Amino acid sequence: xxxxxxxxxxxxxxxxxxxxxxxxxxxxxxxxxxxxxxxxxxxxxxxxxxxxxxxxxxxxxxxxxxxxxxxxxxxxxxxxxxxxxxxxxxxxxxxxxxxxxxxxxxxxxxxxxxxxxxxxxxxxxxxxxxxxxxxxxxxxxxxxxxxxxxxxxxxxxxxxxxxxxx
Amino acid sequence: xxxxxxxxxxxxxxxxxxxxxxxxxxxxxxxxxxxxxxxxxxxxxxxxxxxxxxxxxxxxxxxxxxxxxxxxxxxxxxxxxxxxxxxxxxxxxxxxxxxxxxxxxxxxxxxxxxxxxxxxxxxxxxxxxxxxxxxxxxxxxxxxxxxxxxxxxx
Numbered sequence: 469x470x471x472x473x474x475x476x477x478x479x480x481x482x483x484x485x486x487x488x489x490x491x492x493x494x495x496x497x498x499x500x501x502x503x504x505x506x507x508x509x510x511x512x513x514x515x516x517x518x519x520x521x522x523x524x525x526x527x528x529x530x531x532x533x534x535x536x537x538x539x540x541x542x543x544x545x546x547x548x549x550x551x552x553x554x555x556x557x558x559x560x561x562x563x564x565x566x567x568x569x570x571x572x573x574x575x576x577x578x579x580x581x582x583x584x585x586x587x588x589x590x591x592x593x594x595x596x597x598x599x600x601x602x603x604x605x606x607x608x609x610x611x612x613x614x615x616x617x618x619x620x621x622x623x624x625x626x627x628x629x630x631x632x633x634x
Numbered sequence: 635x636x637x638x639x640x641x642x643x644x645x646x647x648x649x650x651x652x653x654x655x656x657x658x659x660x661x662x663x664x665x666x667x668x669x670x671x672x673x674x675x676x677x678x679x680x681x682x683x684x685x686x687x688x689x690x691x692x693x694x695x696x697x698x699x700x701x702x703x704x705x706x707x708x709x710x711x712x713x714x715x716x717x718x719x720x721x722x723x724x725x726x727x728x729x730x731x732x733x734x735x736x737x738x739x740x741x742x743x744x745x746x747x748x749x750x751x752x753x754x755x756x757x758x759x760x761x762x763x764x765x766x767x768x769x770x771x772x773x774x775x776x777x778x779x780x781x782x783x784x785x786x787x788x
Contacts, residue, residue, distance in 0.1 A: 474669070474672075474673075476662060476665035476668075476669045477660060477665045477666075477672070477775070478659060478660070478665060479657045479658055480658055480660055480668065480774075481656075481657055481658075482656045482658040483653060483654065483655050484653065484654045484656065485652070485653040485725075486652040486653070487650075488650040488651070488652065489647060489648075489650075490647065490648055491645050493645055494643060494645050496646075497643075500646055609646055610648075
């Protein structure tokens with residue numbers, strides 16, 4: 469930061485800010501609207517049968533449109549995670565855990581926050597977690613409608629059940 | 635499930651802001667230059683061939699030798715080239731139409747990029763003289779120079 473006292477300046481604030489008018493497209497818009505109803509809706513590829521969430525409207529492997537909608541469980545498995553020790557702007561006090569969460573029935577992991585980890589328990593690969601939603605009147609078409617995921621207390625999922633999704 | 639209404643299939647749209655709050659360290663030479671601005675003086679540095687470079691640089695552009703000979707330069711100078719901005723953007727230094735210009739300050743041999751508050755494009759010309767307008771509160775950054783303005787001859 470610039471120094472108001474005197475002598476040479478050590479550093480200057482040099483923020484980079486980009487403002488986008490973001491349009492997620494039809495498939496992802498449907499998914500976001502389902503989120504606003506407290507549901508998680510993905511799409512299944514008619515060719516390889518993989519279930520994408522969020523759906524993008526096509527399968528990147530088979531290059532075909534995805535139209536079949538699949539309602540997904542609010543529970544899933546942590547496939548991999550990261551402990552964040554540095555503070556960004558969020559109002560979350562570090563350390564906290566961000567994780568890739570493979571919802572039951574999905575073939576691609578979502579990225580979200582893990583909270584309410586019981587004292588003495590660490591987040592692990594395979595940990596079973598469930599979505600914690602905002603109050604119904606606060607539901608909006610954004611993934612922020614899910615506040616975070618928390619451990620369900622179920623036994624960890626075996627590695628073989630998610631190794632294809634890392 | 636209810637039949638989708640037209641509203642259900644319209645793609646959504648929302649403002650998305652991506653921001654990186656960088657702090658950039660400026661090094662000893664630019665650090666002194668910015669410290670000088672806080673004290674409302676403009677300093678360049680003398681290159682090995684005798685030219686005064688403004689803003690100053692750490693190493694000689696020709697010989698690559700370290701430079702240390704700071705030289706205070708004038709607070710007015712000559713426009714060497716310019717471009718008119720008729721619709722300022724939110725982060726621009728002025729919120730009324732202005733010129734970006736290269737300004738060779740008196741005593742300097744290179745030009746400094748800054749804004750000129752000329753009011754109207756017709757007031758701009760290469761070779762015109764301009765002088766610095768300091769910001770009321772200086773803090774050690776390039777914005778301590780609010781802008782340059784056409785020199786009034788009396």
